[in-house]
Amino acid sequence: MARRAAIAAVLASAVSLVAAAATSATGTEPCAEVRNLYLRGNSIPAATGYACLTSVPFDSETGIATVENFKKFSEFHSTLGDIKNPGVGYANEPVDILGMLDNVIAMIKQGKIKNQYQFEEQMALVVGTSFDGHYTFLGNTFYSSLDWYRGGATETGEFEGSLVSVSLDGAALPQVFFATDLNKKDASPIVSIDGVNVVEYLTKESTHQLFHDADARWNVLFARQQSDSPGSFIGPWFYPGPKFTATMANGKTKTIQNYAVVPEALKEKWSQVVDGKSFYKTFVAPGSTSSDSTTDIPERSLRKRYVEKRLVPPNYPKPVIQHADKEVELGAFFLADYTLKEVAVLSINTFDPVASGDSVEFQALIQKFIAYAKSQGRTKMIIDVSSNGGGSLFLGYDTFKQFFPTLEPDIGARMRYSTALDIIGTAFGTITLEDATSGSFDNNGLTPADMYLSPIHYTTSVDANGKDFSSWADMRGPVTINGASYSQIMRYNFSDPYLYQGDTIESVTGYGPLADTPAQPYAAEDIILLSDGYCASTCAAFSDLMRRQGGVRSVVLGGRPAFGPMQGVGGTKGVLVEPWEAIEASIASTLADFGTAAQKKKWAGYLPEAFPIAMSSAPTVNFRSGYHPGSDTPMQFLNESANCRLFYTPAMLTNVTHIWESVARLAWGFGGGTGQT
Template sequence: MRSVVVYSALAALAACAPQTTPSSTTPSGPASTGEPCGIVSQLVTKAGTTSPSIDAEIAYACLKSIPIDVTAAQSTINEVKKMLSFQSTVEYLKNPPSGYGNEGVDLLGGLDDISTKVGNGGYTNEYDFEHDMTALIGQAHDGHLSFEGTAFSGAFQWQRTTKLPLISGSIDGKEAPKIWALFDYNNTAAYTPSAITKIGDKDAVQFIQDESDYYFYHDADARYNSMFYSTTAGSYGYFTTPKYYPGPTLDFTFENGTKASFVNQARIRDYKPWAKITDGKTFYSAFVSPSTSVVKHKKRSPDAIPLNLEMPKSTQLSRRALPYSFPATTNEHKDDVNIASFFIETSEGTVGVLMAQTYDVEDAEDAREFQSVIQKYIAEAKARNVIKNIIDIRSNGGGKILLGYEMYLQFFPSQEPQLQSRYRGGKATEVMGSSISSVKYSEANGDMYTWPWNFHSYVSKDLEAFNNWTDMYGPDKFNNDEFTKLLKYNLSEPLSTSSEKFGLGLTPTSYQTRSNFTVDPFNASQIVLFTDGMCGSTCTLFTELMVQQSGVKTLTMGGKPDGGPMQAVGGTKGSMVLQGEFLQGVTTYIMSTFAKSKADRDEWLTYLPTKFAIGASMTVNFMDTIRKGLEQDGVPTQFYNDSAACRLYYQPEFYLNVTAAWEKVAQVAFGKDGAMDDEACVAGSVSTKEAQTGGGEGNPNPTVPGNNNTTTTTTSDSTNKNNNGTPTPTPSTAAAASSMARPASAWTAIYVVVASSMLFGTSLL
C-alpha cells in the first residue's frame, strides 16, 4: 500500500541537511548565448540519465521562447468555453453566496479577456498564454476543474530544494505554529531547531499563504497545509514541488540569524523529445502541436483521481516498507491502495485507527479487498471491545464513489444514504441526454447505459425510477441557471454496483446479497474523523454522510497560524468529475450516431466539445451535491463552510511520528469522559452544531420558501431503510432491459474509445 510506507530517503537526505547552519549553494545562471531550448537539449543529452534536472532559470527561458500560434490559441479558448458548459458551478462562481471564502471569478468573461489579448498580439509566447489559462481556471479553487497545456506543464516539473522540505508546527500545540525545516526534527545531532522567518525578502508565513492561494482547495487552511511535507501523502508538498515557476533561486532566513540559498531546479519529465529540439519553434512542434508532437501524452484513465487532488509525489521518498514511526498494522490492503487498520494504546485506553488516504482502486478485486479491510477492522474492534475509533482521512483526494458509500455503510448500515446530486443543463446537455437516453440496454452497450446522460443511471430523490430523459432533466432553475432534477444512485442495482463488467464489481454493504448488515457497530459519539482539510471528491461525499447524516464529529489539524475554526473538508465537494478527453469522445460518438443531417452536425459542433488545437488536458466538475434539507436553496455544498468540531495545530514531531498525532487526537476527541475535550482545542476553534452543518454566520442565507426560482418543489425522503435493511426503488434497468436493440450506425470503434462505466466504477471521484 502506498501511504503507510517508509521514506528511506529521509535518513539519506537528513545527512545532507543542516547541522548547525543550513548548507548553501551558489546559483548558476543560463548560458549567455544560444537558443535557450537548444541549451536545455544539450544539458539533457550530457546528463546521461532518464530523469535529469537543470537550473529552473534556463528552463524558464526556454518556455518563454516558444512561439504562439494565434489561430490554435483562439480555437483552444473556444473549446474550453464548450467544456465549461458542463461545469456545474459556473454561474455560482461569478457571484458566490455570502460567506464563501474566495473571491468570485467570471470564467467565461476571463476567457474573453484572454481571447482579446491573443487577438491584439498581447502574448509573445505560448507559455504565457497557457499560464494565464491555467491561472484563470485555478481561481475557481475546484479540484475537479483544471486546464493544463503542454508548454505550461508538459516538459518540466519545477523543484525547490529537497534538502529543506518545510513543516508548520506549534512547539507545544498552543502557541501559533512557525515554519521549520523538516530535517531539523529528523536529526540525531545535538542541534536546536531554528524557525524560518523569511523566504526571499518576505515573512515566511506570508510567503506560504500567498503562494498557497494558487492551489485548488477551496479552503485557505487546506491550501496552507498543502504546502508542507505530508507523511501520509508521500509528498514534500507544493512548496517543494510548485506548479508555477518559482524563480531562479531560493533564500531562507532563520530565527537564529543564519541564512541559506539554493538554486531552483526543473526536472525533465521526458528526456526523449529533447534530442530533436533546437529552439522554441521545434519545442512547439515536439510538445504543443497535436499534429507534429513526438511526445506520447500519457492518457489518464477516466477513473483516475484528478491531478489537482493528488499531492505532488516526491520521487526521493521510497515506498518499500512501513515507516519506523508507524505502529504495526492489523490489516492492510495488499496492493498499492492506501487503507490500513491499527490499534494503539493511549491515555484514553485502546483506540482503533482506520486510515484511508484514497478511495481509488484498479479493479473489482481491489475494491472487494478495500471492503474487506474495513469489515475486518470493525470485527476486530468489536472483538477487542474497542469503542473509540479514529478514521484518518488526511490527504484523501477521492476515488471510486461506491467505496465512499461502502465505508459509510459499514459504519451505519441501518441508514439510507441521503446524498443527492444534479448536473447543469443547456444545449450540449440536452443533445447528449436525449441521444444517449434513447440507447436500449444490451450486453454490448451496458457501459453506456450507466453514462450520466442516460436516465436509467439514476433514481429520483424519492428513490423512484425516471420514465425518460425529459422526466429526469426537467430542468429546474436556480441562480439564473438550469439543472436536472435531484438524482440519487440506486445501490440496489447490480448493473452499476456488483457487476464486474459494467460496475465496480462490489456489492454494497446492507444491499443486495449483503442486506443482512443492518446493525450499526458503533454510535456516532464513538467515532471521530481526523482530517487536514485536504479531503476532496469522494472523500467529501463520505464526510457528508458521516457528519451531516449521522452526526459524527470531525477534528482537523494544521492550517494557518491565526487560530479560530477550520473547515474539515477543504477540497472539492462536487460529486462527479469528467475528463475533457471523455467529453470529446462522447461528441464523436453522438455526431456519428445521432446527427441526421449536415445541419445537425454544424449546429451541434457550435456547443459540443471537440479536441483542442494544442496539447492540453482539462477536467470539469460535472455534478453538484445538494444537501438534504437545503434543497429549496439550490446552493451546492461546495459553497458551504462546514467547520470542524475542533481544531488542533500540528506539532513538529507529528510529521515524523504518526502515532503521536493519533494519540493527540484520541486525547482530545475522547478525553472528557469519552467526549470531546473542547478546552484542548485551538483557541476559538470549537464550533457549534450549526456551524458544523453549514449554518450560522459565514454561510449562505436560506432563501424564502417559494421564492427560489425553481420549477419544482422538493420533499424529504426517509433516511432509514425498511425492516429488512434494503430499500426498494423501482428497478430502472429491469424495466428497460426488455428492449435489446442496438443503435443504428457503425459506432462500435468510437464506443470502444469513450465507453466506460460512468457510475460507481470509474469517473465518479
Template structure:
C-alpha cells in the same frame, strides 16, 4: 454499435504557481509587433542533458519564455475549451457566490473572453504568457476538479529541496514554520538540540510570503487554511509518492533563488529548481519553436524512430488480472519481494490490519491500527482502487470494524489526511460498513444547458431501445447521460424520461437538472459505476441475499481526522459520516492563526469529468446516434479536428453535491470542523501520537482544540451560517474590473493592451509526415512481475528492476484503453536523473520515506507515467494540427496519453 471504451477517472494530482506579465500602457487600438529576439537554445540545453532532470529554475524559465506564440492556434483551442467549460456545474455560483463561500468570485466564461481579446490585440509575447494566464484563471475557480495541464506547462515543475512543516511547540501557541528535515532530525536525536524556525523568505515575513505563495499556487482550496496546508510536507502525501506544492509541485516559475532567514540570525540561499518531466524520447529539440512543435502541437521529431509497441492480443486478454503465471527464475529466491505489509515511512506504525500489497508499489491504501486506551484507527489516504483490490478494500474495512470490536476497542479514529478522492462507491461502501441502517442521500445535479440536453436526450432514448445483451447496453448503463438508470431524489424512483431528469430547475441565475441519486440496489449499476469495472461488486448492505450486519460503533464513538486536504469522494464520505450519521470531525494544521477551519477544504463536487477523454467521447457517441436517427449531429464544434493542442489532462466538475431540499451546492457552503488542532513536534512525524492527540481533543481534553475553533460545527444540514468574521481567515481582495476575475489573476487582465508578437518568426516549422513519424499510444509494455510459487511474492528476475503493482500501459489493440498490471520498472542510481525509456517514463522517483526528493542523491525507481498522471490513452490514430506560420498539415499526435507526473511530492 457505438465505438466506445471504459475510461478511468483521473487521480487528482494537482499543480500550481504563478507568474505575471507586465502590463502595457500602449493603446489598445494598435497591435505592436516587436523584433524577434535571437533564438534561445535553453530548451535544447535541457533536452540534450539526458543524465539529469533537474535544472536551475532560471534556465527552465528561459526555455519556457523562448517558446513562440501562435494566436490562431490559441484562439481555436480557447474556443474548444470554452465550449467544454459550459459543462462546469459551478459557473453561476462562482460568479455570484453566497456569503458562506470564502474565496473571491470569478466569471470563468467572461475571463475566457478577456483572454481572447488579449490574443486579438497581441498581448502575449510568448506561449508561456498565454498558458500562464489561462491557468491562473482556472485556478481562481478553487475547484480541483476544474483543472488543465496542456502545452508547455506540463513539461516542467518547480520546487525547492527545503521542504517545510508548520509546527506549534505545545499545540496551544501559534505554529511556526520549520525546515522539515530539522524537525525530523531533532526528534530522532532525542530533542538534544532545538531547530530554529524560519522567520523570513526573501526578506519578507515568512507567514506573509507563504500565504501569498499558497494563494497563487494552491489549486482547489476553498479557504486559505487548506491552501497553506498544501505547501507543507506530509507523510500522508509522501506515502502516495507525490510532492507538496512547495517541494516540487509548482507549475510556474517562482524565481531564481530563495533566501531563507532563520530565527537564530542565520540565512541559507538556495536555488529554485526546475524539474524536467520529459525523457530522452523528446529529443532532438533545440529551440523554442521545436518545443512548441513537440509539446504544444504534439509532434514527434521526424528523426525519432521509437521501439515498436508489442501486439500480443493474448496477453491483453489477461490485462487487468493479477499475475497468475507460475514461471520462476533461477534468481527468484534472491530477488523475491514480499508483499508489503506496512508503509515505508517512519510516521506510520506497523498496522494490525492492512490491504495486501500496501504501499507505494502496491495497490492497497487501507491500514488499521489498534492503539492503547482502546482506540482503533482506520487510515484511508485514498479511495482509489483498481481491479481485485476493490473487493479486498471492502472486506478489509469490514474486518477492521469487527476485529476492533472483538478486541475491545471503544473509540475509532478515521484518518483522511491528504485524501484527494477516488471511487465514490467505495466511500459509500465504507460508510455502510459503519452505519448499515442509513441509506445515504448522496444527491447531485448537473448544469442544465443546451448541449447537455442534446446529449442526454440522444443517449437516454437510444439506451431505452437496446436489449440487455447488447454491448452498448452495458457500455451506456452507468453513463452520465443515461437518465433511466438513476433515481429521482424527490421520488426515489428511477427517472422515467430524460425530460424528467433534465428539468430544468432555476437557481442563482442558472439552470440545473433534477437532483439525482445512485441506484445502489442495482448490482449492474454498482459494478459499472466503479471507475475500475469490477464484475459482481455491490455496495455493502444492498445485496438482499446477505443478512445485514449490526452497527458495532455509535456515531459518538467515532471521529474523522483530516488536514483540510480532502477532495471529491473524500468530501462525500465526510458529508455522509458527519451530516447524515452525526460523527464529529477534527482538522489539523492551517495558517498560524486561531479560529475554526473546515474539515473539507478542497472540492465538494462529486464528478470529475475528463474533457478530452470522457466529454469528447460522449459527444462523439451522441453525434453517431443523431446521425443514425437522421438528426443534425453538429450540436458542438467537431471535437476531433478542433483539438489540435496537446493535452495531458483536462477536467471539470460535472455534478454538484447538494443536500436534501437544498439549492446551494456544498462547494459554496461553510462547514467548520468540531475541533481544530495544531501539529506539534511529536505529532508531525509520528501519526500514532497524532491519532491519540485528536482522540483526546474530542473525548478527553477539549482544551487541546485551538482557541476559538469550537462551537461552529453543526450537523444540521440547514444551518450553514458563517462564524464571526473575527475568527475567519481573511479573504483575498477582489480587483475591480468589468469582469470579476478575482485577485490572483494575471495582471494581463487589467492591461488595456500588451506588446504584440509575430508568433511564427524564427520558429522551426514542423516536420512533414514521414514513415518514422508515429503515434505514441503510451509507454512500451514492461516485463510482467513473476510470482514465487512458494511465498506468492511478486518478483522481477532482473536485479536492476523492481515490481510495481501500479504499473500500467496503453492497449495496442483497443484505442483509449489503459491496462493496469504489475510490471518490472527500472531502478535508477539517484533521484534527479532522467529514466529516458518508453517503458517507465522520464522521472527517477524517490522511494517513500526519503527525506528529500529533490537532492539528486537518493536511489530511486522509474515510475510509469500512468501511475501518476492522467489515465488517458490515445483514442484516435491521427488528428490535424497547425504549426506556427499556419501551415496546416496532417500529423500523428506525439504523445497522446503519455503523460508524465508533474509534481513530485503531494496527494
C-alpha cells in the same frame, strides 16, 4: 518511495553543478541547454528551464481555438454559474470563468501573449480561480514537461527547501521552519522570504493550490508525515524564480537555488528538442498519427506529482491489517499505549482502486477490521482521512454504510443544464435496456450499453424521492437556481445491479446481494473523523455522510497560523468528475448515430471538438454537484468547520502515532485528556 529516492539522487549534486551549468548556457539555445544538461546528468538551473519554456512559440489562431473549445467544454462544469454568486458561506471571491476566458482571447488578439508557456499559464490561472480539483486545464508546456524544485537534496536525502508549519507546544500559533532545521537546538523560525513576511508570502503562494479552503491550501505547502511528502512549496506548479532567500528570527539568512527537473518518462521526447520550435512540435502539436488532443505522456495525478506515496509511511506503527496493493493507501492500527487500549485507527488515504479486484478487497478489508477491532475490545474508532484525494464514489458510500447500515445516504446531485448536454441527453435517452442488452441498435460510436450506462442517461439515477425518471426530459429540467439552469435532483439507486459496471464492487453494503448486514458497530460518539483539510471528492462525500447523517465528531489538523475554526474538507465537494475523453466519446457517438445532417450542422455550434494542442492530461470538469436535502446551494460552497482543531507539534510531524494519541485523549479523555476542548 522509489520516486522520492530518484528525485533525491537527481538533486543531490545540484549545489556543486549549478555554477558550471549556468556558465555553459551562454550562447546556447535554452531548450538545447536543458536537454544537454539532462542527458549529461547535470542539474538544470530553474532560470535555464524557464528560458526554454518561454522560448516556445505561440500560434495565436491555435490559442484562440483552444480557448473557444475550452469554453464549450466548460459548459458541462456544474458550478460554472454558482461560482459567479456563491453566497456568504464561500470564502473565496466570486468569479466569472467564461468572462475570464474571453479576456484571455482579448489578450491574444492584442498581442499580449508572447509564448506558449504564458498562454498555458494564463489558462491555468483562470481555471485555478474555481479552487476545484475536478476542473482542470494542464498544458504540457506549463505543467508537465519540466518539474520545478526549490533546492536540492542533502546527503541524508532530505530536501533543503522543504518547510514545516508547527506549534512548538501545541498551544502557541504555528511558526514556519526549514524541515532540516526543526530538530536542531538552535532552530529559528523563518520570518520572511525574499523580504516579504513569511505568512504573507506563503499565503499568496498557496492560492495556486486547487482547494477551496485557505487552511487546506496552507497545509499542502508543508512536509507532513501523513502525506509522505516534502510539501508542495519545494515543487510548485509554476516557475519559482532562480532562487529564494529566507530570513530567520535570529537574523541569519539562507539562500537556496531553484532547479528544473526533466521527468524520467520524458527522456525520449526531450532528446528530440533542440530549440523552442522543436519543443512545440514535440510537446504542443497534436500527434500527427492521432486525432487525440492529448499526448502519450504518462498522466500524473495531482496528489503524486512530487513523490510516490506508500501505504505505510516512515514511522507508522505496524498495521493490524492493510491492503495488499501498496498504491491503495488503506491500513488499520491498534494504539499501543496502555491508556489507549480501547482505540483502533482506520487510516484511509484514498478511495481509489488501482488494479483489478482492489475495490472488492478494499470493501472486505474494512468489514474484516471492524469485526476484528470489536472482538479485541477496541470500542473507539478514529477514521483518519488525511490527504485523501478521493476515488471510487461507491467505496465512499460503502464505507459509510458499513459504519451506519440503517441510514440511507441522502446526498443529491445536479448537472448544469446546457444545450450541449441536452443534445447528448436527448440522443442517449432513446437507447432502451433492450438495445443495451441485445445489441439491436446499429451504432458507429459507443456501444448501446455504454450509452445506456452513461451518467447522462436518465435511467442511471432516481429522483429526490427515489422514484425512476420517466425520460431524459423528466430528468433534465431545467430548473433555474441562482440565475443558472440545472437538472432535477438525482440520486443513485444502489439496488440497481446495472449501477456496478466495470472494476468495482458487486454492491454497496446494505443493498442487493449485500442487503443483510451486521448491526451498527459503533455509536456515533465512539467515532472520530480526522482530517488535515486535504479531503476531496469521494472523501468529501464520505465525510459529509459521516458527520451530517451519522452524527460523528470531527477533528482537523494544522492550518494557517491563526486561532479559529477550520474546515475538515478543503478539497472539491463535487460528486462526479468527467474527463474530456468521456465527453468527447459521447459527442462522437451523438454525431455518428443520431440526428439529420441539418441537426448535426446546428449542433456543431454547441459541441466541443478535439483540442488543437496536446496536454499533460485531458481537461476535466465537475459534472455533478452534490446537494444536501432541501438545499439549492452546492456543497462546494458551504462552510463546514470541524468540531475541533489541533496544531501540528514537532512530534506529530515525525510520528503519526502522536496525532492519533492526542486525538483520542482529546475526544474521550483517556489518560486525563489533553487539556483542550
